Amino acid sequence: MTRTALFCLFTLGLVACATPVKSPTPAPQTAGEPVKPATPAIGTTPAETSVEAMPVGAPVDLVPVPFETARADFVRDTAAKYAIAPATIEATLAQAQFLDSVVSLMSRPAERVKPWSEYRPNFITASRIEGGRAFLATHRDELQRVQARTGVPAEIIVAIIGVETSYGGFTGKTRVLDALYTLAFRYPRSGNPERAAYEYKRELFFRDELAQLFALGREENLDIASLTGSYAGAMGLGQFMPSSYREFAVDGDGDGRRDLFNDYDDVFSSIANYFLKKGGERGGWVRGGAVAARAELQPGFAEFNPETWTPDYTLADLAQRGYRPLDPVAPDATATLVSLEGSTGKQYWLGFQNYYAITRYNNSKMYAMAVYQLSQAIAGKEIPPA
Numbered sequence: 001m002t003r004t005a006l007f008c009l010f011t012l013g014l015v016a017c018a019t020p021v022k023s024p025t026p027a028p029q030t031a032g033e034p035v036k037p038a039t040p041a042i043g044t045t046p047a048e049t050s051v052e053a054m055p056v057g058a059p060v061d062l063v064p065v066p067f068e069t070a071r072a073d074f075v076r077d078t079a080a081k082y083a084i085a086p087a088t089i090e091a092t093l094a095q096a097q098f099l100d101s102v103v104s105l106m107s108r109p110a111e112r113v114k115p116w117s118e119y120r121p122n123f124i125t126a127s128r129i130e131g132g133r134a135f136l137a138t139h140r141d142e143l144q145r146v147q148a149r150t151g152v153p154a155e156i157i158v159a160i161i162g163v164e165t166s167y168g169g170f171t172g173k174t175r176v177l178d179a180l181y182t183l184a185f186r187y188p189r190s191g192n193p194e195r196a197a198y199e200y201k202r203e204l205f206f207r208d209e210l211a212q213l214f215a216l217g218r219e220e221n222l223d224i225a226s227l228t229g230s231y232a233g234a235m236g237l238g239q240f241m242p243s244s245y246r247e248f249a250v251d252g253d254g255d256g257r258r259d260l261f262n263d264y265d266d267v268f269s270s271i272a273n274y275f276l277k278k279g280g281e282r283g284g285w286v287r288g289g290a291v292a293a294r295a296e297l298q299p300g301f302a303e304f305n306p307e308t309w310t311p312d313y314t315l316a317d318l319a320q321r322g323y324r325p326l327d328p329v330a331p332d333a334t335a336t337l338v339s340l341e342g343s344t345g346k347q348y349w350l351g352f353q354n355y356y357a358i359t360r361y362n363n364s365k366m367y368a369m370a371v372y373q374l375s376q377a378i379a380g381k382e383i384p385p386a
Contacts, residue, residue, distance in 0.1 A: 067185055070185060070207075071093070071185065074089075074184070074185075074207060074210070074211065075089045075090060075093070077211070078211040078214055081211065081215075082211070082214060082215040082218065084214055084215070084218060089214060092177070092214070092224065092225060093181065095177065095225050096177050096178055096181035097178050097181070097182075098178075098181065098182050098185075098186055099174070099178050099179065099182050099231075101174075101231065102174065102178070102179050102182040102183060102231045102232075103182060103186060103188050105231045106183060106187070106188055106231070106232070107188035107190070115340075115341035115342075116340035116341050116342055116347065116366055116369070116386060117341060117342050117343040117386045119366045119370070120366070120369075120370055120373070120386040121386060123162075123163055123370045123374060124370060124373055124374050124377060124383070124386075128162055128166075128374065129374070129377045129378060131162065131166070131167050132155075132158050132159065132162045132167065132374065132377075132378035133378055133380075135158055135161070135162070135167045136154060136155065136158045136378060139264055139268070140154070142252075142264050142265050142268055143157060143158070143268055145265075146252065146265075146268045146269050146272050147272075149269075149272075150269075150272040150273070150275075150276060150285070150287075151276075151285060151286070151287025151288065152271075152272040152275050152276070152285050153375065153379075155375040155376070155378045155379040156275075156358075156371070156372075156375045157268050157271050157272060158375070158378055159371045159372075159374040159375035159378060160238060160271055160361065160371060161237050161238060161267070161271070162374060162378075163367070163370060163371055163374065164237070164238060164239045165237050165238075165239060167237075168237045171228070171229060171235070171236060171237060171239070171261070172228055172229040172230040172231070172234065172235070172239075173228055174228060174229060174230065174231045175225070175226075175227070175228055176213065176224065176227040176228060176229045176233050176235055176242075177210075177213065177224055177225050177227070179229070179230070179231055179232060179233045180206055180209050180210040180213055180233040180242075181210060183202075183203065183206035183232065183233070184203065184206045184207035184209070184210040185203075185207070187199060187202050187203035187206060206232075206233070208243070209233055209241055209242050209243060210233075210242075212241075212242040212243045212246055213233070213242040215242075215246060216242045216245055216246050219246065220257060220258055220259075221257075227261075235260060235261070236260030236261050236267065237260065237261070237264075237267045238260060238267055238270060238271045238274070240260055240270070240274075244274065245258070245260060247277075248270055248273050248274045248277055248278070249266065249270040249273075250266060250269040250270045250272075250273045251266060251269075252265030252266045252267075252268060252269030252270070253265035253266065258270070272285075274360070274361065275357045275358075275360070275361075278357070278360040278361075279356065279357055279360055282310055282356065283353065284357050284360070285353075285354055285357045286352075286353050286354055286357075289352060289353055289354045290329070290330070290333070290352050290354065291351075291352060291354040291355050291358070291372045292338070292349045292350060292351050292352065292355050292369070292372055293325050293326070293327035293328075293329050293335075293349065293350045293352075294325070294326040294327050294347075294348070294349055294350075294384070295318075295323045295324060295325050295326055295337070295348040295349060295350050296323070296324055296326055296348060297322050297323055297346070297348055298322040298323070298324060300322070301321060301322025301323075302321075302322075303339060303346075304318075304321045304322075304323070304337050304339075305337070305339055306336050306337055308336070309336050309338075309351060309355070309356050309359045309363070309365060309368070310336060310356055311334045311335045311336045311351060311352050311353050311355070311356050312334060312336065313334060313335055313336060313337065314332075314333075314334055315329065315331065315333060315335075318335065318337060318350070321337075323337060323348060323350070325350055329350065333350075333352060334352070334353075335350035335351055335352050335355075336350070336351045336355070336356070337349075337350065337351070338350070338351045338355070338365050338369065340365070340366070340369065342385075342386060343385065343386050344385075347384070349369070351365075351368070355368055355372065358371050358372060
């Protein structure tokens with residue numbers, strides 16, 4: 001569920017000389033089984049696992065570094081940055097194992113992009129809606145407290161947990177230490193020169209997440225060798241990476257700890273805090289604000305597909321492009337335009353600031369729409385067909 005924004009948090013736009021980086025000499029491996037979610041995973045990578053955008057002109061050193069050197073540098077740098085004894089880091093890394101299953105899952109070919117009519121039924125089902133209503137009813141008091149304090153609706157928080165981990169039913173079985181160790185030092189290389197810079201930065205991203213795992217363990221008094229999560233190292237009911245855990249997790253019940261595995265007060269407060277804080281300069285969740293509204297494209301106008309999900313367009317701007325809202329919209333609202341391939345043709349939506357806030361969790365227009373519509377269904381509101 002880290003940094004400036006999924007694909008801002010989760011993409012890398014680099015132009016650099018690209019030389020494939022050789023993988024380090026394989027270490028002894030364990031028979032790790034590929035993680036198979038109980039429900040379909042959204043997107044091709046979990047939330048919080050892509051490389052951050054790099055500053056324009058940032059240097060990219062693609063010269064291969066031997067594994068032993070990279071590991072030694074990691075111990076030295078992590079110890080210095082987070083004031084952890086090198087011997088402690090060494091002792092923990094001695095327990096870490098490379099997992100072929102993690103390499104296989106991270107390097108699998110991207111699936112074809114499904115249209116909305118095929119995507120939505122994976123996540124908005126009768127059982128998931130009923131499960132969300134039951135989960136909300138069970139935790140209503142905690143969720144209402146968080147909603148009152150932050151302005152993030154209870155049903156949105158529940159929908160995130162439903163989409164990410166089936167309401168906590170599947171939070172991942174891979175040891176986080178092994179997942180991050182594997183991706184930090186053995187990130188899969190395609191051999192494609194055009195992807196070399198991207199893959200190198202991906203490896204550095206996971207190396208930083210591994211370092212932050214050590215910091216997290218010290219700060220929260222966690223045994224990091226015992227934590228389990230996704231094959232990419234995301235943890236807990238909301239699937240936070242270590243950096244996001246450190247930056248956005250909240251002690252919701254005031255017990256002095258931030259527990260995103262078992263403490264529902266902390267989980268709910270942390271997801272809400274992520275929505276509030278993750279938007280950066282653009283801002284996060286707006287209390288009482290709309291998420292999305294249906295729209296139609298007037299005849300004779302070309303379809304508009306913005307490159308980003310920032311809600312930068314006034315209603316007048318969109319009207320000039322031929323779009324008219326079908327639902328009531330505040331006259332001073334700004335939005336982005338979302339086009340979806342529905343079962344009966346194109347669907348058009350206006351996505352407002354709170355829609356943008358959902359995309360900070362996963363930079364996908366369909367992910368954000370699935371979370372929104374699931375939240376509406378959980379709240380007992382009618383949602384349009386896929």
